[in-house]
Amino acid sequence: MALENFNPQAPLIVSYQHYYILAVLLFVIGFLTVITRRNIVVVLMGLELMLAADNLLFLTFGNAHGITITRVVFSSLEQVQSPIGQMFMIFITIVAAAEVAVGLAIAISYYRLKASPRPESYRELHD
Amino acid sequence: MIDYGLLSYYAPHFFFYFFAIIAVASGLGVLLLRNVFHCALSLIVSLTSLGGLFLLLNAEFMAAVQFFVFVGGITMLLVFGIFMTRTYVGVHEHRFNRWLWPAVAVGVVFFLVYGFAGWSFMFRTERQFSLIPNPKLIGWSLFATYTLPFEIASVILLVALVGAAIIAKKEW
Structure with a gap:
């Protein structure tokens, strides 16, 4: 394909369905890790994988259906794409950091109590 | 005129499939590997290639955040958690609990339903700059x-x- 056929206004891009399918696939892998693994740290890794897949989904929809906003810059106006998907990703990242810190603290104190990393041995509320 | 050829024209597709295959393969590594420390290394690879995908989606700052926070911070916390819980590193025993096959069935149904919904969704086709x-x-x-x-x-x-x-x- 020659360069004069290359139109930078309408470049060939990967369609957003591919990003969507990839995000759902990673989310399912993280879900299976959370449900089926028998180690509490690997369960937390599966949670991180699910959150990362959610971030990818937010960025995909922010690119595919983000609105264009008009922004005031000093004395002029400019048209920018709304970064609402990336804002969601920032707050999800903050919540993920808080979640993994608290989850690991609970896992460590439960390991001191039970001497076992197995989630199925933490049954105080069930028995 | 220089002919850049199909290679540069299809560069987004190449990088998308490159990062996507690495992300899914190392995500399966988190699910399937026996050694817990290998699971953590596989999670690092998966999150790094997701950062590459964020670069493809016009989110450069988010890719940097992904590298620093997820890859650098959270995975390091998980490795500390492995050390603190003195997990049986390298011991080969049952990885999965008894809910493996029901969970696989639920996951396949989830993937089919949401995958079909997203595949038939009308996304905008042009890239926003x-x-x-x-x-x-x-x-x-x-x-x-x-x-x-x-x-x-x-x-x-x-x-x-x-x-x-x-x-x-x-x-x-």
Whole structure:
């Protein structure tokens, strides 16, 4: 394909369905890790994988259906794409950091109590 | 005129499938590997290739955040968790509990339903280009439009980290 056929206004891009399918696939892998693994740290890794897949989904929809906003810059106006998907990703990242810190603290104190990393041995509320 | 050829024209497809295959393969590594430390290394590879995908989606600052926070911070916390819980590294026993096959069935149904829904969804087809740099846009949005959620999120992070240190303390 020659360069004069290359139109930078309408470049060939990967369609957003591919990003969507990839995000759902990673989310399912993280879900299976959370449900089926028998180690509490690997369960937390599966949670991180699910959150990362959610971030990818937010960025995909922010690119595919983000609105264009008009922004005031000093004395002029400019048209920018709304970064609402990336804002969601920032707050999800903050919540993920808080979640993994608290989850690991609970896992460590439960390991001191039970001497076992197995989630199925933490049954105080069930028995 | 230089003929860049199909290779540069299909460069987004090449990088998308490159990062996507690495992300899915190492995500399956998190699910399937026996050694817990290998699971952590596989998670690092998966999150790094997701950062590459964020670069393809016009989110350069988010890719940097992904590298620093997810790959650098959270995975390091998980490795510390492996060391602190003295997990049986390298011991080969049952990886999965008895809910493996019901969970696989639920996951396949979830993937089919949501995959079909997303595949038949009408996405916009043209790529949006932003004329100003991505970190400038993010900074302006964080400190002009979304200031209150940003401050609340920072307080939540502080409280969660202090609470984690207190929960993990040895004597009360």
